Amino acid sequence: DFPHQWGGRIDLKHIDVHVPSQHKVEGKEFPAEYQLWHLHPGRKRAAVVSIMVDVHPQNRMNNHFQRVLAEWQKVWERTFNKCQRRRRTGEVSEEFQEEEGVAGMESNPFA
Known part of the structure; x- marks a missing residue:
């Protein structure tokens, strides 16, 4: 606020x-x-x-942050895959792809 x-x-x-x-x-x-x-x-x-x-300087694992990243990755992959399906069928305009930040993305950066 x-x-x-x-x-x-x-x-x-x-x-x-x-x-x-x-x-x-x-x-x-x-x-x-x-x-x-x-x-x-x-x-x-x-x-x-x-x-x-x-x-972290000692490279210790931050379990809380790792959980956040894992959940974020799931959401990203689900959204990316949904957008990929729509792009293949021509359901999504180029303007929408630009707005959603998926234009030009051909693969999953987490793979």
Whole structure:
């Protein structure tokens, strides 16, 4: 929520995950970046918050993060496969593919 100076509350509407990070902090690129998209419906404004993800120096397993990544991968694969089926049948326009970020993707990056 951004309750002040935005004319009301705005909600988190979308999360992007970039591997590696899309941005740098003081010249350092990170292994991953979350982008949290908040949209204000009435005023057509947006706020994006980026969270950089770093690898633990001792390379210890983060079980909670691994569960999150595994669930995200399932959703991504399900969505990707659904889009692939529609692309093969011509049900999805090129504009939709661009908007959904699947244009030009021919394979699963998790494979």
